[in-house]
Amino acid sequence: MTDWLTIGEAAEQTGLSAKQIRHYEARGLVRDAHRSDAGYRLYDCHQVQQLTLIRQARYLGFSLREIDALLQLWADPTRASKDVKALAERHRQAIRQRITELQQLEKTLSALEADCRGDDDPDCAILASLTDPEHRT
Amino acid sequence: MTDWLTIGEAAEQTGLSAKQIRHYEARGLVRDAHRSDAGYRLYDCHQVQQLTLIRQARYLGFSLREIDALLQLWADPTRASKDVKALAERHRQAIRQRITELQQLEKTLSALEADCRGDDDPDCAILASLTDPEHRT
DNA sequence: CCTTGACCTTACCCTTGTGGTAACCTTTAT
């Protein structure tokens, strides 16, 4: 009487696409799903929960590799929550790092734009700067 | 007497890799390079300047598609600098948008982490939240 | 003259995380 879901139903419940679910299985992120007689994948609520975790973690920007680690911890009843927290913290630091980089880019772009008159004249400080190997980054 | 550079020399001057330069040619971003009798690609200073533009623009996070547009403008003596500025501005807005998204992610992660005790106990608020399809994003 | 090493050439596979398509089979409803 367990209610099995087809991949489409599981997709709808989790917010993933069926394609994504198959992909995660192919990547070994989740175990191969059960199959109906006709070969249809069937999911129980435990697997739906697992897929939900993937979906939410993807939304938060975790890579599939990181999610793999999260799933290992999730499946391990002897885990320490500090290990989960450490994973999250590392990811958060990566995000902060990326934000800093993007802010620097934005600053540089902003300065370039300020130097460009932005009129109908071909003379353009942005192009001039881009073609100048000034501070070789 | 024009001093032609081989691809390695052009790479060194621009900060690109030889691989990247070939890639840009294959993508049609730059015209096919001249060739020596032996088939070696040869670059003049105009092309080196063009490659420098690509390198700098890539550094600023422009996509190759955007750079294609920049190169069109660069090559066009009748360009209006406002068109260049508009390209830069659009890119800058995309960066700002991305920063906002990442900041939101960071905030969410931060909140999750705050709820996790991070000790040796398996009970973990982060995992609990991830497996909960609460606010289906 | 010939070798050695550094450089060049093409061509192919790998990455990340999907989307798209085709060709085909199953289930469900009419």
Added chain:
DNA sequence: ATAAAGGTTACCACAAGGGTAAGGTCAAGG
């Protein structure tokens, strides 16, 4: 019975390159 909707695999594509192989070329030195 038939058609729509949904499942299956397998393959191609993207961005923007990196890695490697198998081979051609160039300059220096013994």
